[in-house]
Amino acid sequence: MAAAPKRALFALRVAPRPTARRLVGVGGVAFVLLLWWLATYGASPENRFVSPVILPSPLEVFRSFPSLWKDRGLVESIAATLQRVLVGFGLAAAVGIPIGIVAGSWRVVQAAGAPLALFGRNLPVAALIPLTILWFGIDETQKVMFIFIACVPFVYSDVVAAITAVPDRYVETAQTLGASSSQIVRKVLVPMALPDIYNSLRHLFGLAFGYIMLAELINAKHGLGYLLMTSQRRGLSEHIILILLIIGLLAFGIDRLLFWFQRGLFPYRVVEE
Secondary structure, three states, rough: OOOOOOOOOOOOOOOOOOHHHHHHHHHHHHHHHHHHHHHHOOOHHHHHOOOOOOOOOOHHHOOHHHHHHHHOHHHHHHHHHHHHHHHHHHHHHHHHHHHHHHHHOOHHHHHHHHHHHHHHHHHHHHHEEEHHHHHHHHHHHHHHHHHHHHHHHHHOOOOOOOOHHHHHHHHHHHHHHHOOOOHHHHHHHHHHHHHHHHHHHHHHHHHHHHHHHHHOHHHHHHHHHHHHHHHHHHHHHHHHHHHHHHHHHHHHHHHHHHHHHHHHOOOOOOOOO
């Protein structure tokens, strides 16, 4: 029996092995941190390549964490942001998934909804801020509905794409066996498309997590976007960098959690990390 060919690290369009991929990823992060440290190295601001007002050093950012945690309500802001995203994106999924299943199953419904979905996906998200303020005020409802309106066209379109991507042979086999249209949707199309729908929702959640930063600029008492805005007004550049790092770590952790569930729910479907 022939041995499996070795995969070169820099082979064209060939994914490296998991261990090599993780090591390369860690190396990339370490390289960026090294550049950051070199750009901000120096005992005084005059000796630095980049002013600490523009870019504080890694040590200065790390030392600012206690004040962000204790004095500025970091935990409350993280909880507020996650709550808004979960509720708004949950509403988008609750509306977009069933409508997308219907549209993907009956193409006449897809034809009717295609112009609206195209308009919603290409609408500048910042333009929704004044509209949602006009409709829902400036309190929590506005922030949740902003996430809902911004995300539901993408959820709908991805669900339609997942349903229509199911090969026709499965539908034809079910029809040959006498299955009705509703049975085909419930027992063939939805189960076959479910892994792709979940994978799409996992990626779209990161999109919603980014959108909420815009909504939290308006009349927010807590939230990571609110902390970013107030840090910019106070000139706390070390807090700005730290909050951005926290946002990135939160998004990465949530994505890894969803990916872990994905591997358990759909072990038969191989998904790239």
